[in-house]
Structures are given as structure tokens and as C-alpha cells.
Amino acid sequence: DIQMTQSPSFLSASVGDRVTINCKASQNINKYLDWYQQKLGEAPKLLIYNTNSLHTGIPSRFSGSGSGTDFTLTISSLQPEDVATYFCLQHNSGYTFGAGTKLELK
Amino acid sequence: EVQLVESGGGLVQPGRSLKLSCAASGFTFSNYYMAWVRQAPKKGLEWVATISTSGSRTYYPDSVKGRFTISRDNAKSSLYLQMNSLKSEDTATYYCARLRWSSFAWWGQGTLVTVSS
Numbered sequence: 001d002i003q004m005t006q007s008p009s010f011l012s013a014s015v016g017d018r019v020t021i022n023c024k025a026s027q028n029i030n031k032y033l034d035w036y037q038q039k040l041g042e043a044p045k046l047l048i049y050n051t052n053s054l055h056t057g058i059p060s061r062f063s064g065s066g067s068g069t070d071f072t073l074t075i076s077s078l079q080p081e082d083v084a085t086y087f088c089l090q091h092n093s094g095y096t097f098g099a100g101t102k103l104e105l106k
Numbered sequence: 107e108v109q110l111v112e113s114g115g116g117l118v119q120p121g122r123s124l125k126l127s128c129a130a131s132g133f134t135f136s137n138y139y140m141a142w143v144r145q146a147p148k149k150g151l152e153w154v155a156t157i158s159t160s161g162s163r164t165y166y167p168d169s170v171k172g173r174f175t176i177s178r179d180n181a182k183s184s185l186y187l188q189m190n191s192l193k194s195e196d197t198a199t200y201y202c203a204r205l206r207w208s209s210f211a212w213w214g215q216g217t218l219v220t221v222s223s
Contacts, residue, residue: 091209094153097150098150
């Protein structure tokens with residue numbers, strides 16, 4: 001099974017900051033890596049699919065990059081509404097979620 | 107607007123069964139693969155099952171294979187999850203999701219299943 005290691009587990013940043021969250025796969029997953037946002041008490045929401053494709057209605061301050069085993073989600077300018085937990089998901093072979101990164105405002 | 111509304115959750119004893127439903131609207135249900143994803147309290151996410159457009163193909167992780175069955179009724183735009191031989195570790199919020207290729211593109215609000223005596 002493919003393991004996903006997400007870092008950091010917790011992140012505190014200020015409005016306007018550039019924020020990066022990382023995911024590392026235990027083996028090559030090609031481009032099949034998604035990023036999801038989950039706000040408190042809500043269902044997860046797809047942000048980025050297949051490494052760098054922005055899902056419908058997602059603001060352009062969110063972007064994704066990477067290939068193979070190492071992937072990054074970037075928020076170019078953090079907004080208050082971005083406070084949430086972020087999960088990565090590999091779907092190259094079955095499905096494996098990362099453990100999540102809780103993002104808070106400093 | 108894509109809408110997915112889960113129902114059927116509740117408190118159930120270990121070893122018993124429960125069937126979840128998901129009512130879909132706002133899109134042509136029969137054109138999309140569908141899935142169930144769960145989240146244990148204060149924990150991460152786990153894929154539970156996927157079903158093809160016609161229902162002829164289903165996929166499960168080892169953790170639920172042989173106990174859970176995903177099905178669909180395209181005429182009713184509905185997705186189901188039959189859960190048998192429930193264990194305490196099956197306690198979670200269960201989300202219905204519409205796939206876009208193999209990504210979970212749209213999610214319902216979830217239904218909570220608690221397995222406890």
C-alpha cells in the first residue's frame with residue numbers, strides 16, 4: 001500500500017502570508033495527487049486535482065505542484081476564510097489520504 | 107448545482123447491519139462513478155467504496171471488503187452502502203462523493219454512524 005506523509009501537521013500564519021503544505025508518497029504516484037480543504041464542521045472540498053489543476057470555483061491563490069513522490073500545495077496570500085484542515089490524497093493506486101495539516105491564523 | 111444528501115446513519119450494535127443512502131440531484135447521476143468516504147471522529151479520511159456508472163464494477167479497500175456493499179439505482183439517482191458485521195472501528199461520518207475521473211469532486215454533508223453496545 002502507498003503511504004502518504006503530510007507536513008507540517010500544524011501551521012500558524014498571518015493574513016497575506018505565502019503558505020506551503022507538503023505531501024510525500026512512499027512510491028511514485030505520477031501526477032495523481034489531490035488537495036482537499038475541510039473547514040470545521042463541514043465536508044471536505046476538492047481544491048486541486050492531478051497535482052496542479054484547479055477545481056471549479058476555487059480561487060487562484062491556491063496552486064499545486066510536484067511529481068513522482070513529492071507534492072506541494074501553495075496558498076499565495078492567506079485569507080481568513082482559508083482557516084481549515086488540508087488533506088492530500090493519492091489516487092494512483094487505490095486511495096490514501098494524508099493525515100492532514102491544520103492551518104490557523106497567527 | 108450538485109447536491110448529495112446522505113441519510114441512514116445512527117447508533118447500531120457491534121455485529122449488526124446498517125444501510126446508508128445518498129440522494130443525488132443537480133447532475134446526470136448515471137454518468138458518474140460514485141464513492142463513499144468515511145472519517146472517524148477527530149481523525150483522518152478513509153476511502154470506503156467506489157462504484158461504476160452502471161453498477162457493474164465495485165471497488166473496496168481490505169478494511170471493509172466482504173462486509174460492505176456499494177450499490178446504486180440510476181432511476182432514482184441514489185447511492186447506497188450496505189454495512190454488515192459492523193465493528194467499533196467503523197464508527198465515523200460517512201460521506202457520499204461524486205467522482206471526476208478518480209478525484210472526489212463533490213461531497214455530501216455526511217451521516218454519522220456509531221457502532222457501540
